[in-house]
Amino acid sequence: MSENASTIAELLQNNADNLTRAERQLSQSILVNYPVSGLGSITAVAKSAGVSTPTVARLVKKIGFSGFPEFQAALRNEVEATISDPIAKHDTWAGQAPDEHIVNKFTEAVIENIRHSLGQLDIATFDKTCELLADTSRSVFVVGGRITRSLADYFFLHMQVLRKDVTHIQAISNAWPHYLLDIKKNDVIVIFDVRRYETSTLRLAEMAAEAGAKIILFTDQWHSPIAKLADHTFSLKIVVPSAWDSSVTMMLLVETIIADVQTRTWPETRQRMEELEVMFDRTKFFRKFT
Template identity: 45%
Template sequence: MTQPSSTVRELIRQHYSDLTQSERKFANALLENYPAAGLASITIVAGQTGVSTPTIARMVQKLGFKGFPQFHKALLKELQAKVSGPTERRANWATEAPESHLLNRFAKAVTQNIQTTFSNVPSEAFDAAAHLLADTDHTLFIVGGRITHALADYAFTHLQAVRPRVIHLTSSSATWPHYLLDMEKGDTLLMFDIRRYESNLLRLAELARDRGVAVVLITDQWSSPVAEIATQSFNCWVEIPSAWDSNVSTLMLLEALISATQEEAWPNTKDRYERLDRLFEQTRLFRKPGGA
């Protein structure tokens, strides 16, 4: 049986090594045009992807589905979740009419999101991403979307203290070609993109990749299209009893990456922190604890 928290995309990745060559052909076609390539009837899907209907039937069973109808239903549900706005998501929660208080439901949802997120972060991918973020021989660019620009700003504030050569792209995509002009092979672009996914972020990622830039993506459990071209991609679970998705698990993963980046860049970061503190003292912007 499929796990409720697993998307079809995730199930394919989990079971990919178990698939035959013909099954992988269908799986790859689906991932390249996800989830649209699997939304027609099994006969049409087979014809469009160049495999037989028995091949598709076997593959969906390997993923944990009883048959193609259940597989098809799961893809439709994902599609609906992707395109739903705040009104639709609020209605979905309201129909459950839970008896417990909102605070308890909210805390439970957020806690589960964090647990699921961190249990689905491969340690090797995490370490590789931290290594890219800590590479001071190259420039680190950071960008977010309509909602996630706040996460990008948070990342920039911390990472510019951790290491030099950190650039925060403005929220206006009209200015992005100016940043692309300075991107070079070996640089890294840290991106945030959650539903509804932004086409301008995908285009930016494509252009950056073409220039030899490594893309580190932080997205939600349904995966931004940027994940298909990202060097490292991390899924964060975000659903809560609200009209909006939560950024708690996303922020926690970001803070973990910042901490790992700091550790990898140490002791240069330690020296940088000390110099920064002296500058703050000279500007007298902050008062020391217990100061008059």
């Protein structure tokens, strides 16, 4: 029996010589479909090995656990280690800084947010959203909340270049009714709403829904109440080691959507961009770029 076994499989193999007939039978059974076969109840494990439950209990004690639950917990950890992505962890992002530096911890959290959010992303929702936004027969309205207004603005800024009929509904809720007058059936309204969800944004969504607009919602994992009204919802993980939530994932998705819409509207967009270029030249707004 060797001292330092890091897996249960090793533990079983190391003890192979001390096992009785029934125990060996059980051990083999566990190893055959390792480690998943040990995940059921003690009864199930015993049954699938063709031995009695006391045999299972005795074996796990023999190899060093206090009881079946402890054995199973160890097994679960192994499963977890097997499943979790090996390249995900232990990447230090800012090589100069130690792992515990905020830059590395924060980035790690953001990457995890991206991984998790995109893992859940429904691709049909994405495609349908881009299709709606690329349809120039529909007007597009963009609205954000207290914090997300920057994102809404960023999105608006790009969409405005890509296509016509894009409006940014600004924060002051008193002005909303005026915008609402313009929202027609089948127009598209893009709403950013993360916790803490704002009452006024919900009201706006309700009115837009009544007007027959298609609602596209960007929200967090806890879902804004607008989700019930939305045609397409993107739910993103936004948790970082900070008193604030992170908007990085949302911005990534926004940019991706912009890129996709652009390819869809390219003929029109190309022309718009060229015109814009001419105007920039005239106003000498930018420095010559080499």
